[in-house]
Amino acid sequence: MAKIAILGYGTVGSGIVEVLSQNADLIKRRAGEELEVKYILDIRDFPGDPWEDKVVHDIEVILNDPQISVVCETMGGEQPAFDFSKRALMAGKSVCTSNKELVANHGAELIALAAKHHCNYLFEASVGGGIPIIRPLISSLTAERVTEICGILNGTTNYILTKMQEERAPFGELLCRAQEKGYAERNPEADIEGYDACRKIAILGSLVTGKSVDYKEIYTEGISGITPEDFAYARVLGDTIKLLATVKEEKDGYLAAVAPALVSEQNPLSGIRNVFNAVFVRGNMQGETMYYGKGAGKLATASAVAADVIDCVKHQGKHVICLWEKEKIELKDFSGVKSRFFVRTAASDEKKAEELFGTVEKVRLDSLPQEFGFVTQEISEAEFQEKTKQLPGFVSRIRIKD
């Protein structure tokens, strides 16, 4: 019998209890032994809750109990989650988490600590909630040199973009609807501005490079500037618009970015709708693979943490290799990164646009006679900025996914 402790009895923490009880029989067979939740750490009491007698308020009870072999950290935030995780690992207890903030900031350090103490620090639920993506990366694509990861990693923004595409409604209205449905937070900035996706791609990038991708260095742009008119142009081009989080190995280094992009209907990412997430991976042997599922949700996330717990139980006393060193990987300067752009500018800029960008493919909408759109050749961010400064009627631009 393996005994586990859960730190934080919120949405995910209580979901783990639910998953472990509801699927107890098959989990027992797959783990090779029964799993018992011995403690639930929370500052609150839960009178009347069927698990109220498991609730403790003092982390020392858990850390000092030699029976506890696995700890689920579902508190979120930096502290005290970081401190508790470190101390659990130092006591030889494996830690499984859904805390992307902590993993993005301290993944390398916590994995090293786990290795030193012959236990594991697992974080499947920190990226893509219910999508198995971390384990495929570190256990299935082990013979691959992964050269690109491109993901739709945030459900809120994908819901809004899907509805903009399908219902032609404006951003503000859809954000309100997402909030009403509980898909978006009251303060939606972390989702809308791409910060959430940025933490997640930093984690995936670190696993792919084996070093630390600092999320603070990733170029990040959100979707609040996307309008129904952008979708009207996208439709003419046979594209849709998605918020893409990318890490890519190029000849001269790794590029990382989070930004909305025009995605062709032929690209499998274009069909990912509503709150679903997907991660596209390119390897040097297998070519393209893609992983799709719910990016969030109580039980989906809890099931991912529970799967990590089972993995820890199967590997008691043995650290499973996960290459993520503390050394920071230097990302390519974003101003040098090249893309093709779709540009909207005033109808009066037509001559100037050709002068600056050469002969370009033009797109016109009957509903917007005062402007036109065009697609540029591949051009660096810096060069593009310089040139668009010279377009007096410049409206907006969006990158095109290659």
Add this chain to the structure above:
Amino acid sequence: MAKIAILGYGTVGSGIVEVLSQNADLIKRRAGEELEVKYILDIRDFPGDPWEDKVVHDIEVILNDPQISVVCETMGGEQPAFDFSKRALMAGKSVCTSNKELVANHGAELIALAAKHHCNYLFEASVGGGIPIIRPLISSLTAERVTEICGILNGTTNYILTKMQEERAPFGELLCRAQEKGYAERNPEADIEGYDACRKIAILGSLVTGKSVDYKEIYTEGISGITPEDFAYARVLGDTIKLLATVKEEKDGYLAAVAPALVSEQNPLSGIRNVFNAVFVRGNMQGETMYYGKGAGKLATASAVAADVIDCVKHQGKHVICLWEKEKIELKDFSGVKSRFFVRTAASDEKKAEELFGTVEKVRLDSLPQEFGFVTQEISEAEFQEKTKQLPGFVSRIRIKD
């Protein structure tokens, strides 16, 4: 240093050598030690091949060498692959295979043998080539009760169906083109008639149920009867046609089937194009996940076998639990399985169709005035057969994916 042997130096076998050499550095770091191919078993010699000095003709050399810890079986077919695999496992050597025939027929027995001898029998490459699907099922979805698997598991048929959809060309012409491109065998029956997909869904069904799904008991129907007219109707319905391999837990037992079906454009499987494969999985906690990639191909398949080899190296002397017992699972009698059907019949059958099936949604094509199509309510296979016998102008039917 872990020493491995490869049985069969054909497409996949030589691909493994290529993957292991080309990605040697990162494989070494991920496995925790270097991997060396010590022997390649083949009846042929390979003069001039850079690996010709590794080639041996006698399996005993491999079985009797205590240095060999992992054997890759890429011979295909039942014998001598089965015999060699058994003997390797009995000698405590893990076996990694791409041989779906052998896995579908003897998976349970070979896994039990591996457990007994503290080694592993792994077969990621046997289903979906380069798509990580086996490991996600047995290592990531461990906290899930999987209630449905529905996959596009054959690249040849998906290529033909994609082209029928997009180019409106007939089956025979596309089969020839697939053969020219090397996507289809000279004798394409195993692909076209669904036998290949049937083996693969039997393997996935066994892993999900933990017992043995006998592929001979799975209802299997191929795509040779699908015509451009069927696609014309599908377009009107907002659907496409895919060859789906399904295992599903229903209230009264498991159903398993391979058959073409109308798939709604909203279903993520509808967007899987050309030779790509995808596996959709429904769990009781995580809901829907999907796995997408190349279903075949030398390096994609070889990379999957190589990942299994790395897993074996990381677990030397330790059997990793894989629940697949020899006991056969009883599948639901297919005649009792219920579906909605799309039926094509003569225009003169209109009254009879309504008499038999009640008020039905009718679809007419200008190009086919002599017939019409309609969608039935949910109805059992047996009842459907009985009723269509009474339609004198019956043309064809196709099931509708729910």
